[in-house]
Amino acid sequence: MKKVITYVALTFLLSSAGYYLIINSKALGLSPALLMLYLMWCPGISGMATSLIYEKSLSGIGWKPGNLRWLGLGYFLPICYAAVAYGIIWLSGFGGINHDYRFNAFNLIVIGTVINVAFAAGEEIGWRGFMLPQLYKFKSFTASCLITGIVWAVWHFPLIISGIYLAKMPMGSQLLLLVVTVTAMTFSIGWLRLKSGSVWPAVLMHASHNLYIQRLFDPLTTETGPMSKYMTGESGIVLTVIFIGLALVFWSQRGRLPNGRESK
Numbered sequence: 001m002k003k004v005i006t007y008v009a010l011t012f013l014l015s016s017a018g019y020y021l022i023i024n025s026k027a028l029g030l031s032p033a034l035l036m037l038y039l040m041w042c043p044g045i046s047g048m049a050t051s052l053i054y055e056k057s058l059s060g061i062g063w064k065p066g067n068l069r070w071l072g073l074g075y076f077l078p079i080c081y082a083a084v085a086y087g088i089i090w091l092s093g094f095g096g097i098n099h100d101y102r103f104n105a106f107n108l109i110v111i112g113t114v115i116n117v118a119f120a121a122g123e124e125i126g127w128r129g130f131m132l133p134q135l136y137k138f139k140s141f142t143a144s145c146l147i148t149g150i151v152w153a154v155w156h157f158p159l160i161i162s163g164i165y166l167a168k169m170p171m172g173s174q175l176l177l178l179v180v181t182v183t184a185m186t187f188s189i190g191w192l193r194l195k196s197g198s199v200w201p202a203v204l205m206h207a208s209h210n211l212y213i214q215r216l217f218d219p220l221t222t223e224t225g226p227m228s229k230y231m232t233g234e235s236g237i238v239l240t241v242i243f244i245g246l247a248l249v250f251w252s253q254r255g256r257l258p259n260g261r262e263s264k
Helices: 002-023 032-055 068-092 105-136 141-161 171-196 200-217 237-252
Strands: 095-097 221-223
Touching (some): 002 032, 002 105, 002 141, 032 105, 068 095, 068 171, 068 200, 068 221, 068 237, 105 141, 141 237, 171 200, 171 237
16 A cells, blocks of 8 residues: 555645646746646656656556557547437537537547547556556455546546636536546546556547547537536536446456456
């Protein structure tokens, strides 16, 4: 547990500078995108540093790409659940389709994927490359995901409280939904990490999630009433329910993970 505590403390210590700079980027005349890149790499830098301190090696991060099917599932799963979620939103009338939104498919899929992988890798090297496997050495899959998910969610709090990130709904509702959504998502992304033995399916799932929800489905959606802000977005109620469902599916497959942990 000492390694995990060191990792979490180091992550929040490094991130504190990122929070301050991002929140005050306009006044300081700094690029928010570059600052966000720094912030998202704080977990990864902390994970690698903690690994070197205690294990004198980075081999436990899971650098090998692993089986292609887990990489493919990591990338395409967010596209599928986002399509289902926004299909429900559009068909139910909780959101409309923005017919004025235009995008370049090559820029979105190819360039967008490369950029989002560069950002998401920083987080995943820490959360799923280091923290989750460390917890899984002495805790169940359920406990490992719950702890990692809650810490991952709380790490976002300063950006939400400051209004930088996910500012559509009232703060209390947003914080609660974020904790539930991110913790539920950890079961699917964590299962892929442990099953594949590689951090890269987790990186691809995180990158694909950010890319297609933030750059495709959200801009394609318009608000149709007061409930829209609660239903849409990556921590809206619709996606939250879907993430809980996915969490139950992956949780039910925990016996297939290495060592058969929690198979009973």
